[in-house]
Amino acid sequence: MSGKIKVGVLGATGMVGQRYIANLADHPWFEVSYVAASPRSAGKLYKDAVENRWLIGAEIPAGVADLMVYDANDFKSALGKCKFVFSALEMGKDEIKALEESYASIGIPVVSNASANRWTEDVPMLIPEINPDHTDIIAVQKKHHGWDKGFIAVKPNCSLQSYMAPVYALIKAGYPVKRMVVTTMQAVSGAGYPGVSSFDMIDNIVPYIGGEEEKTEQECLKILGSIEGDKIKNARYPLVSAHCNRVPVIDGHTACVSLEFDLPEDKKPSLEEIERVWVNFRSYPQEQNLPSAPLHPIIVRHETNRPQPRRDREADKGMAVTIGRLRPCRVFDVRFVALSHNTKRGAALGGILNAELLKAKGFFENL
């Protein structure tokens, strides 16, 4: 007996699902015991379901390769096989919403990567370094649905992850941010598999990602919001204008940010002060020593040409945000380049950190 908590992965054969399988391979707390995917894969061994399509390194982790894949729609099949599930479902939004609720309704908490429940009023959208207390809304959610043990918690879109921690660190240090222009250059893994056609990514970029700019501009406000009564009330700032681009990079979203503080000129922080705030930023995951938490959530580099996706995405297990080129902005106050790993921090490992947060707060007891 490993003594680890048995977990399931929904959408286990997709890009993010595979990343969950890979990142949970040696997890100290969790162990994958249940995998579910589309009816097409159901009934096959996991290794057969993903044959010729295993996307991450050479080998499927041994413990999962021989698990049988269940039909994700058949949510009751999870009962007794795992305590909670990670959702990396790839379906229509409404179907995902209904299915995640079905799992929760039978007592199986859902830690989701999908966007379907991000704007559900009583579902927390968590970045553990920023809003760990939003887990308080889960009690409201359970009560609302009449759920005893099950619940849903989600993570935000991957495109935010490159700049949300840095922005939050500034706000927390007393430097509120008024507005930002953000241009992202996003990796193809963010579109899943097969995702973006190679015909569009050789000698080319695509200056558009469906729905991404809206997510980037709005989700940050819920994350920075506060619980008022039985809902999470959005923050009013920062105002974000996002330009989201797809570029020929495997993993790692890069963001060019111009930022204006909501402060009088003489109260605005210097570049040195901003760097000091970032380098010293620590939060709940670091204090609690959560297994997937980066030691340094924000890394600041001084080389002129960094961060770069291939060099910096793996920083601190792929969980740190790397910032470079911090300099004055001719239009706003400061500008910089920020980078994070979109399928680690921005997807599977971010989801796993959420689960670690929930476990640390006792949400997985008595399941």
Added chain:
Amino acid sequence: MSGKIKVGVLGATGMVGQRYIANLADHPWFEVSYVAASPRSAGKLYKDAVENRWLIGAEIPAGVADLMVYDANDFKSALGKCKFVFSALEMGKDEIKALEESYASIGIPVVSNASANRWTEDVPMLIPEINPDHTDIIAVQKKHHGWDKGFIAVKPNCSLQSYMAPVYALIKAGYPVKRMVVTTMQAVSGAGYPGVSSFDMIDNIVPYIGGEEEKTEQECLKILGSIEGDKIKNARYPLVSAHCNRVPVIDGHTACVSLEFDLPEDKKPSLEEIERVWVNFRSYPQEQNLPSAPLHPIIVRHETNRPQPRRDREADKGMAVTIGRLRPCRVFDVRFVALSHNTKRGAALGGILNAELLKAKGFFENL
């Protein structure tokens, strides 16, 4: 006798020099009769000097392949061989400045692609659609140096070309622009050859191009400036904050632009009005039917995912700017994506259009 004006190309073996050779192959007014490069190439036939390194399509234009390459430092070798030269020199800034002046001093006008003389007070930095009248400063320049026939005219950095015409069209239509945040994704050909290492451009982007942001932010002000007395006085606006990135694209610079007008809310143009201004924009090169002028300097597309470098860079001979995704900005007034061909409009063909402008204005008479 072709009746064409004989021209030379300085730096003829480099990336931009080759593009000049290629684009002048069937030019109705000009004919390459003189090529010059570094001492290493001097004395070789052009085809031997670029063997294994011809970068543009399969074949070197027949008329140039067998020209002997001169040492560009030996400027007197150009006398009698050509009427004026295109400069695509790749050397130190001070050396280029001195060498371009040497050519001018012996009566050979220099139409330059190099940055060395861009900030020389009496040298015009031309985009023929925007500031064709800046050629008036040439008289001052000649007088100042005591040059009889020779002179220097330059073109700006390639990174501006994607948004300068659209911005100017708006200003000219009565919609002054106050400030812009511009993030560029620039092609590798902009760095010359061999230029950027492939190790940096596979599964990667580089969020930095040395000197590029400063050029982008400042050159626009000279281009939009006006001649006052014996110098060109810079415009004060727009204020530009530029983030310049290198991406794995062969040709075509893309810019994501957020823009604020210098107008009261009720005077700001609608999206429809902006599009109308752009689509109808014509200027001196179109009026004069200059051979390399695009019919439509600004093309507006309505697909959600355009412009894209590989699809749109060749629009109107590679001389048009293609704009897409025109939409409101949450932080400023409007935002859009703009694209131009950096080695055609942004370099060699832009230089050729400058020469056509100068010829149309009579600057090449009596040489």
Added chain:
Amino acid sequence: MSGKIKVGVLGATGMVGQRYIANLADHPWFEVSYVAASPRSAGKLYKDAVENRWLIGAEIPAGVADLMVYDANDFKSALGKCKFVFSALEMGKDEIKALEESYASIGIPVVSNASANRWTEDVPMLIPEINPDHTDIIAVQKKHHGWDKGFIAVKPNCSLQSYMAPVYALIKAGYPVKRMVVTTMQAVSGAGYPGVSSFDMIDNIVPYIGGEEEKTEQECLKILGSIEGDKIKNARYPLVSAHCNRVPVIDGHTACVSLEFDLPEDKKPSLEEIERVWVNFRSYPQEQNLPSAPLHPIIVRHETNRPQPRRDREADKGMAVTIGRLRPCRVFDVRFVALSHNTKRGAALGGILNAELLKAKGFFENL
């Protein structure tokens, strides 16, 4: 009235279909008047059916953009709208076979790019420079089906095109080829759109293309075969061993070839003789001045590092094969690198050249 022959394109919205539309835009003999695709596109204007997915340059040719798309399954809709059709259908093999026969059965000849009918005994698989006389089998085919005017002619797989003409030129010159090891590096456009995932083509190659090696190894034998009675009898040689790889290139298939002649040592041609044979190779399309025929079907280059896809694929309208690195082989007799444009010579333009051959031979009269 243009006086051109009206033609249709089946599968008009796919990668090859679009290439047909683009390459027929200014064709001197043919004019697209009918486009058909899947039921999903049927009833839409062509420009709306391909919106956001037009793959070739900036603009859909004006004459086709506003054509209404028909359901390709509804073959009778072609009657009266076009004289013959190009088939770039993307469906199951059996469906394509049946559908192409349906068009032929109602008197509409089918010039096909699809593989469905390549091994049909009485259907010629044409490369006009190699086996123009295989059109003689069409009479057998018509008789067999009882077709009056309709018939089917096909072209071979794109991967062969890089080396079939050079090999045939040698055979024709009296130098029979016994066996070859061929390793191809094939462009992503060969897989259609969306085709290969960008996740597989960034920092990667894929050493496998389903079915491609078999096609390459076997189709050459039919092309080099001869009509005996009412069928085409395959040639017995050359024996080909093919390794087919997908590489991150947009257009242009490259083949590394090691080749052994079926001749005694003292009869084998020298490298100079081989080059002479290739450079002088001309055939029916050149003799008849077919509009899409390359002037020089085989181009030999002497630079050490050519041919390269981006530099050489467009040679002679994308219809020439470019060969380089001809040198002795340590294992067989000679080795070389050969390159052709897979969506021009290898697909749409190759199909158009087949139609030109058929027209020149009178197969489109009295339709």
Added chain:
Amino acid sequence: MSGKIKVGVLGATGMVGQRYIANLADHPWFEVSYVAASPRSAGKLYKDAVENRWLIGAEIPAGVADLMVYDANDFKSALGKCKFVFSALEMGKDEIKALEESYASIGIPVVSNASANRWTEDVPMLIPEINPDHTDIIAVQKKHHGWDKGFIAVKPNCSLQSYMAPVYALIKAGYPVKRMVVTTMQAVSGAGYPGVSSFDMIDNIVPYIGGEEEKTEQECLKILGSIEGDKIKNARYPLVSAHCNRVPVIDGHTACVSLEFDLPEDKKPSLEEIERVWVNFRSYPQEQNLPSAPLHPIIVRHETNRPQPRRDREADKGMAVTIGRLRPCRVFDVRFVALSHNTKRGAALGGILNAELLKAKGFFENL
């Protein structure tokens, strides 16, 4: 005191030199205490010498970042600072040869990655799984030069590594190989940094790598040779015909191999037997448990589309060869695809494994 052997790295700032630094970071036996490079870097701290050019991941290993860089030409500076050196020198061949001999002459063994001494008669060219006993020639070498402690050992070219171990395993199992046609698709890291221009590697491949085919064809014969008297006598077989191509891949050389056995038909091994030989292949490094030795030197995969560089290059620490697509050859006996990591197995880690072999055999005692 770490108790580890202090080692130096010559050419420490180049691509392979950096890979040595990275791979030695946590080595159980060796510790980098001396770094040398070109005069340009000499006198700087290592971190300053490679600033903006550190190529491998985010961070320079802490123990090396603050070492001062010596001028590699000043070989006496190594005395007392390290026991032996890894050579990743990038200079002219003759200079490297002389300099490596200089280090050896003062008692500092040189484990080299450079090609300069590969064909020196008394210098072993080692792949520890294949010819560990070639170290016996070192005694001859020392005697010949009159060297007391110093000596030179080299590793072969990276392009061989993908297929040498599989070929040797077959030979060792009693299946001699007569001839092979090998087509490689090689990663850009093999060309060093900056190495191949990005202009040549976007939407392109280059079918030529200077000197590579000759190395591939000839070095295998020395590796498979045997010591006779005071020199290594080359093997006569296999005869190799190599086609070497550069493709847009960061790390990982792929080889498509067609192979003929030197056996009568009825003695040739079946595909099953070949796979059995490969899967069970073990040699000296495995028997001695050398720290960098892969557990399984040869991995055989059964997916149809593997090996692929990005998925398989890191197999067993980047030290295993991965083989896939084993199948009959229509021209020879069998064909397959083989892949190895060119800067790990093929360069730095291969060099480190050589040093481990030499240490295991006692060559570093009494230094």
